[in-house]
Amino acid sequence: MTLHPTIARVTDRIRERSIDSRARYLQRMAAAAAEGPVRAHLSCGNQAHAYAAMSEDKEALAASRVPNIGIVTAYNDMLSAHQPFERYPDLIRAAARKAGVTAQVAGGVPAMCDGVTQGQPGMELSLFSRDVIALAAGVAMSHNCFDAALYLGVCDKIVPGLIMAAATFSHVPTIFVPAGPMTSGLPNDEKSRVRNAFAEGKATREDLMRAEMASYHGPGTCTFYGTANTNQMLMEFMGLHLPGASFVNPGTPLRDALTSAAVERAAAITALGNDFRPVGEILDERAYVNGIVGLMATGGSTNLVIHLPAMARASGVELDLQDFADLSEAVPLMAKVYPNGLADVNHFHAAGGLQFLIGQLLDAGLLHPDAKTVLGDGLTRYRQEPTLRDGKIAWQDGPAATLNDRILRPAADPFAPVGGLKQLDGNLGRGVIKISAVAPERHVIEAPARIFHDQQAVKRAFRADEFTSDCVVVVRFQGPRANGMPELHSLTPMLSVLQDRGLKVALVTDGRMSGASGKVPAAIHVSPEAACGGPLARLRDGDVIRLDAVAGTLSVLAADFAQREPVTADLAANGHGIGRELFEIFRTHAGPATSGAALVL
Numbered sequence: 001m002t003l004h005p006t007i008a009r010v011t012d013r014i015r016e017r018s019i020d021s022r023a024r025y026l027q028r029m030a031a032a033a034a035e036g037p038v039r040a041h042l043s044c045g046n047q048a049h050a051y052a053a054m055s056e057d058k059e060a061l062a063a064s065r066v067p068n069i070g071i072v073t074a075y076n077d078m079l080s081a082h083q084p085f086e087r088y089p090d091l092i093r094a095a096a097r098k099a100g101v102t103a104q105v106a107g108g109v110p111a112m113c114d115g116v117t118q119g120q121p122g123m124e125l126s127l128f129s130r131d132v133i134a135l136a137a138g139v140a141m142s143h144n145c146f147d148a149a150l151y152l153g154v155c156d157k158i159v160p161g162l163i164m165a166a167a168t169f170s171h172v173p174t175i176f177v178p179a180g181p182m183t184s185g186l187p188n189d190e191k192s193r194v195r196n197a198f199a200e201g202k203a204t205r206e207d208l209m210r211a212e213m214a215s216y217h218g219p220g221t222c223t224f225y226g227t228a229n230t231n232q233m234l235m236e237f238m239g240l241h242l243p244g245a246s247f248v249n250p251g252t253p254l255r256d257a258l259t260s261a262a263v264e265r266a267a268a269i270t271a272l273g274n275d276f277r278p279v280g281e282i283l284d285e286r287a288y289v290n291g292i293v294g295l296m297a298t299g300g301s302t303n304l305v306i307h308l309p310a311m312a313r314a315s316g317v318e319l320d321l322q323d324f325a326d327l328s329e330a331v332p333l334m335a336k337v338y339p340n341g342l343a344d345v346n347h348f349h350a351a352g353g354l355q356f357l358i359g360q361l362l363d364a365g366l367l368h369p370d371a372k373t374v375l376g377d378g379l380t381r382y383r384q385e386p387t388l389r390d391g392k393i394a395w396q397d398g399p400a401a402t403l404n405d406r407i408l409r410p411a412a413d414p415f416a417p418v419g420g421l422k423q424l425d426g427n428l429g430r431g432v433i434k435i436s437a438v439a440p441e442r443h444v445i446e447a448p449a450r451i452f453h454d455q456q457a458v459k460r461a462f463r464a465d466e467f468t469s470d471c472v473v474v475v476r477f478q479g480p481r482a483n484g485m486p487e488l489h490s491l492t493p494m495l496s497v498l499q500d501r502g503l504k505v506a507l508v509t510d511g512r513m514s515g516a517s518g519k520v521p522a523a524i525h526v527s528p529e530a531a532c533g534g535p536l537a538r539l540r541d542g543d544v545i546r547l548d549a550v551a552g553t554l555s556v557l558a559a560d561f562a563q564r565e566p567v568t569a570d571l572a573a574n575g576h577g578i579g580r581e582l583f584e585i586f587r588t589h590a591g592p593a594t595s596g597a598a599l600v601l
Contacts, residue, residue, distance in 0.1 A: 001362065001363055001364065001365040002365050003365050003368070003369075004330055004364070004365040004366050006326060006327065006329070006330035007289060007293070007327070007330065007365070007366055007367075007368070009326075010289060010323050010326050010327055011285055011286060011289045011368070013323070014285045014288070014289065014317060014318065014319065014323060015285045017320070018285060018316060018317045018318045021313075021316040021317070022284070022285075022315075022316035022317060023316075024316060025170065025280065025315060025316025026280065026316070028170065029170035029171050029278060029280040029281075030171075032170070032171035033171040033271065033276075033278055036271065038144045038145065038146065038147070039064050039068065039144075039145055039147075040064060041144075042144065042145070047061070047062065047064075047145075050104075050143060050145050054102075054104065056097075057093070057097070057102045057103075057104075060102050061102050061104075066100055066101045066102060066272070067101045067102070067147040067148060067266075067267050067270040067272050067273070068101070068102045068103070068104065068145060068146055068147055069092070069096055069101060069102070069104075069146060069148045069149065069150055069263065069266050069267065070103075070104060070105075070106035070140070070141060070143075070145065070146030070148070070149045070150070070172075071088070071089055071092055071103060071104065071105045071106055071149075071150050071152065072105075072106050072107055072108075072109065072137050072140045072141065072149060072150070072151050072152065072153075072162065072165070073088065073089065073105060073107075073108050073109070073152040073153075074108070074109050074110075074111040074133070074152055074153040074154070074155075074158045074162070075088070075108065075111075075152065076111055078113060078116070079111055079112075079113045079154075079155060080182060080216060080218065080219055080220055080221070081154040081155050081179055081220060081221040081222070081228055082111050082152075082153070082154060082155065082158075082179065083179075083219045084179040084180070084219050084220065084251065084255075085152045085179055088152055088177070088259060089103075089105050091256060091259055091260065092150060092259065092260075092263050095259070095260035095263035095264065096263050096267070098260075099263060099264050099267050100267075101263075101267040103150075103263065104145070104146075106140040106141060106143060106145075106146060106149070107136065107137070107139060107140025107141075108136070108140070109132075109133045109136040109137050109140070109153070109158070109161065109162070110129060110132060110133060110136065111129075111133070111153065111155060111158045112125065112126060112129050112157070113155070114126055114155070114156050114227075114487060114489075115216070115222065118487060118490050118514070119455065119489075119490030120578075121577055121578040121580065122578050122579070123484075123486035123487060124483045124484035124486050124574060124578075124580055124583075125484060125578070125579055125580065125583060126156070126157060126484070126486060126487065127157065127306070127480060127484055127485045127486075127512070127597060128480075128484050128583050128586040128590070128599070129157045129161070130157035130158075130160050130161040130164070130307065130310070130598075131161065131164075131586070131598060131599050131600045132161070133153075133157060133158055133161025133162060133164075133165070134161040134162070134164035134165045134168075134314075134600055134601075135165075135600060136165075137151070137161065137162055137165030137166070138165045138168060138169075141165065141169045141172070146172060147172075147173075147270040147271060147272060148172060148173040148174065148175075148266040148267065148269065148270045149166065149169070149172050149173070149174045149175075149266075149279075150174075150175055150176075150177050150262060150263070150266055151166060151174060151175075151176050151177065152177050152179075153176070154178055154179055154221055154228055154231065154232065155221070155227070155228040155231070156226075156227040156228055156231070156303060157307075158231075159176070159231035159232075159234070159235065160231070160304075160307035160308075160310065160311050162176070163240075163283075163311045163314065164310060164311055164314040164598075164600070164601065165314075166279050166283075167279065167280065167283050167314035167315035168314055169279070170278055170279060170280025170283075170315065171278045171280065172278065172279060173266060173269040173271075173276070173277050173278055173279060173374075174240065174266075174279035174282075174374075175240065175241070175242070175262045175265060175266050175374050176235045176240045176241055177241075177245075177258075177259055177262045178232050178241065178245055178246055179219075179220060179221070179250050179255075180220050180221065180246075180248045180249045180250045180252075180255055181220045181221040181222075181223050181229065181247055181249060181344075181345045181346060181349075182216075182217065182218045182219060182220030182221060182222070182223060182249070182250070183218060183220070183249055183346065184223055184346045184347070185214050185216070185217040185218075186211060186214035186215040186217075187342065187344075188215065188223065188224050188338035188339070188342070188344060189338065189342050191211050191214075191215040192339075192496075192518075194207055194208055194211035195208065195211075195492075195493045196496055196497050196500070198493070199462075199493040199494050199496075199497050200497055219250045219251065220249060220250045221345070223338075223344035223345050223346060224337070224338045224344060224345070225298065225299070225300065225301075225335075225337035225338060225339070225340065225344075225345055225348070226301055226514060227301040227303040227304070227514070229246075229247075229337075229345050230295065230298070230300035230301040230303075230304055231304075232246035232247065233246060233294050233295075233300060233354060234291045234294060234295065234300075234304065236294075236354050236358075236382060237290045237291050237293070237294035237354075237358065237367075238282070238283070238287040238288070238290060238291045238371075239282055239287060239290075239371055239372065239373025239374060239375070239379065240279075240282065240373075240374060241374075242258055242261055242262055242265065242374070242375070242386070242393075243355065243375070243381055243382045243383075243384050243385065243386065243395065244258075244353075244354070244355055244384070244385040244386045244398070245258045245262075245386070246349075246353075246354060247345050247346070247348070247349035247353060247354070248349075248386075249346070253388055253391070254386065254387075254388055254393075257386075257388055257391065257392065257393050258386060258393060260393075261386075261393045265374060265375070269374065275376075277372070277374060280315060281372055282371075282372045282373060282374065283311075283312075283314075283315035283317070284315070284317065284371075284372070285317050286368035286370070286371040286372075287371055287372070288308060288311075288312050288317055288319060289323075289327070289368060290368055290371055290379065291304075291308065292308065292323065292324060292327050293327060293331050293366055293367055294354075294357070294361075295308075295324075295419070295420075295421070296324075296327055296328045296331035296333070296418075296419025296420060296421060297332065297333065297334045297335065297357060297361060297366075297411075297419065298333075298334070298335045298337070298357070298420075299333055299335060299336075299337070299340040299419070299420030299434070299436030299437070300420065301434075301514075302421065302432055302434045302512070302513060302524060302525070303487075303512060303514075305321070305324055305421065305432050305525065306512070306525060306593055306596055306597055307596065308596075309594075309595050309596040310595075310596030310597070310598040310601060311596075313595075313596065313598070313601045314601050320594075321423050321430060321594055322423065324421060324423060324432070325421075325422065325423035325552065327419065328418055328419035328420070328421050328422060328423075329418050329419075330366065330418075330419075331361075331366055331418070331419045332411055332414030332415075332416065332417050332418065332419070333414055333415045333416040333417075333418065333419055333420055333436055334357060334360065334361075334408060334409050334410070334411060334414045334415065335348060335357065335407065335408055335409075335415075336406065336407055336408075336415055337407065339437050339518030339519070340420065340436045340437040340518070341406070341407065343404075343406070343407040347404070347407055348407055348408060350403065350404070351402055351403045351404035351407040351408040352398065352399040352401075352402050352403050352404075352408050353385075353398075353408075354382070355382070355383055355384065355385045355398025355399065356398055356399045356400075356401075356402060356408060357408070358379065358382045358398075359383040359398060359400070360410050360411040361411060362379060362380070362383065363411070364411040364412075366411065367379055381395070383397065383398050384396060384397060384398055385397075385398040385399075419436075420434055420435060420436030420437075421433070421434055421435070422435055422549050422552055423552055424523050424526075424547070424549070424552055424553060424554040425552060425553060425554065426553040426554040426555035427535060427555050427556060427561060428523075428535045428536060428539075428545070428554045428555060428556055429510075429526045429528055429534055429535050429536065429554070430526070430527050430594055431508075431510075431523045431524055431525045431526035431527065431554060432523075432524060432525055433522060433523050433524070433547070433549050434513075434522070435521075435549050437518040437519050438518075438519055438520070438521050438549070439519065442499075442504070442506075442519075442520075442521050443521070443548075443549040443550050444546070444547070444548045444549065444550055445470075445472060445505070445506040445521055445545075445547045446544060446546040446547075446557075447470040447471050447472050447504055447505070447506070447544065447545065448469075448470070448471055448472070448541075448542050448543065448544055448545075449471070449472050449474050449508075449539055449540070449541060449542065449543045449544070449545050449556075450467070450471045450472070450473050450474065450541060451474045451476065451539055451540065451541050452473065452475050452476075453475075453476060453477050453569050454475070454477070454478075455475060455478075455486075455488050455490060455491055458473060458475060458491055458494070459490075459491070459494065462494045462497075462498075467498050467503070467505075469503065470503050470504040471503070471505060472505070472506045472507075472508055472545040472547065473491075473495065473505065473506070473507050473508070474507075474508045474509065474536065474539055474545070475488060475491070475507065475508075475509040475511060476509065476510055476529075476530040476536040476537065476539070477510070477529075477530045477531055477537075477569040477571065478509050478510050478511025478512075478529075478530075479510035479511065479527070479529025479530065479531055479532070479593065479597075480529070480586075480587065480590035480591075480592075480593065480597040481529060481531040481532055481587055481588070481590055482510070482529060482530065482531035482569070482571055482574065482587070483574035483587070484574075484580075484583065484586065484587060484590075485510075485511055485512055485590075485593065485597060486511060486512065487511070487512045487513060487514045488507070488509060488511050488513055489513055489514030491507065492513070492514070492518070495507060495520040496518075496519060496520055499519065499520055505520065505521075506520065506521040506522065506523065506545075506547050507520060507521070507522040507523065507524070508522075508523045508526060508536070508545060508547065508554070509522070509523070509524055509526060510525070510526045510527065510529035510530055510531075510534065510536055510593070511524065511525075512524055512525065521547055521549065523547050523554050525593040525594070526554070526593075527592045527593045527594045528592060529592070529593070530566070530569070531569070531571065532592075533566045534566075535556075535561075537566030537567050537568070538561060538564040538565070538566050538567070539556060540558075540564075543556050543557070543558050543561075544556070544557040544558070545557070574587070575587070585599070586599050
């Protein structure tokens with residue numbers, strides 16, 4: 001199938017934009033790779049320190065004749081998605097010995113849970129934790145003892161941070177190893193119903209607690225299609241997972257066999273083998289375009305619009321919001337997974353999942369078929385799904401037809417002809433909106449502004465029954481320079497209630513919404529942010545705002561708007577408590593949301 005002209009045009013534009021930065025990146029990668037296996041350059045003392053505690057692997061490590069695989073893990077047992085990683089190092093070391101190689105845990109990275117910190121001060125560290133993760137993974141890999149790397153991470157900031165580090169160690173072959181989603185619990189729409197009832201005072205805290213515990217009930221990723229599961233899709237579309245690895249439940253024989261297979265493949269693609277595949281070669285413009293196509297086709301998380309530019313920059317590739325917008329116009333929405341539908345990721349996987357999607361998009365010319373992956377040159381292998389035969393992974397053709405067209409549809413008969421994200425531009429700045437779950441009659445909202453400087457003020461106004469007419473709720477001073485750009489997902493139940501009461505309501509913010517945000521129109525990541533004197537800082541209560549997701553505009557209808565002086569806010573409180581003092585340098589130096597809000601790149 002011929003490549004779709006928009007895919008080709010956007011890729012060429014990214015390649016041209018990145019020509020100098022990518023050339024410098026590849027030059028550095030080639031120089032590092034030319035030095036050969038890294039352990040050969042370590043002194044005997046260096047190596048003795050590295051191998052001292054490795055017991056039965058010590059002799060093989062000292063001989064330096066076989067590949068040594070570094071493990072970078074985001075394990076902790078407070079994140080359900082990462083708890084399964086507790087037993088992975090033992091599993092990986094055993095698989096490595098069986099393959100005749102060695103493996104060591106190079107280091108760990110922090111992994112915070114946005115579900116725990118939603119609406120709390122700790123959420124103000126969430127976005128910045130991505131750069132901390134990149135730094136921590138860089139420290140782990142700096143021991144320079146590894147011929148390949150396995151990265152164990154799943155959730156919101158963790159995978160992007162690990163990619164930023166992996167891309168920096170461009171000459172090291174790399175595979176990402178997931179843990180999989182928890183089994184299905186309380187349906188997500190029922191959980192949402194109880195949340196909304198609690199917000200209205202129609203459900204007790206005991207009712208709410210029972211619903212939440214029945215939804216988040218065991219090891220594995222949360223089952224809605226938020227940022228964590230979008231990350232897993234992304235790693236498969238970008239060729240960094242083994243095919244079909246993303247959505248296999250934890251603790252199953254197939255999950256363990258996929259982890260062992262990742263070890264075997266990591267050993268095969270080192271410089272000591274015959275198929276050297278440094279991760280820097282995989283992470284090119286084709287990989288990022290394929291990832292964005294997957295984001296649009298599945299209606300994935302808006303958080304990736306921030307993370308992907310930061311990830312790409314780490315590998316010398318420059319992305320722009322216009323790339324997302326143009327690709328969204330070319331890629332059909334093929335999946336309906338909560339919050340865009342009623343199904344969860346387990347249902348999506350059972351309906352044909354990523355293997356069906358990738359096959360359909362390849363046949364439609366919407367993916368680069370020649371992209372490099374950890375398995376080889378070309379994305380065709382990612383049409384295949386894993387199965388167990390005699391305890392070993394075998395690959396078979398994935399489904400050629402959807403097994404449930406209420407969840408997953410072919411490219412020729414999608415849920416919508418365009419993807420789930422739109423760019424917004426206007427006199428209020430540049431931002432994005434996720435429209436895949438928003439009813440078409442709400443794609444255009446024009447209403448007076450209600451201005452707030454923090455989400456708690458919105459909650460107080462809701463409890464006081466102040467929202468009685470159509471409005472655009474503006475929550476400003478929520479960008480990276482103001483307070484770390486927290487997600488404002490805890491506002492979703494209240495805004496949903498207002499919408500269900502028949503009001504036309506929208507959210508406009510320089511902050512973020514969760515990957516689970518859904519049916520309420522939300523213009524987010526608005527840049528320049530208010531703390532930098534951006535247009536949101538000139539808004540006043542009562543200004544009429546027009547959010548037009550059809551035209552892709554975000555504007556205020558006020559004749560004197562350009563002449564107004566921006567207001568300021570007292571941001572001192574954002575710098576204290578729950579570790580926020582440690583992140584002042586991040587708030588001071590973070591880049592704009594449109595380019596990834598990064599500090600380290």
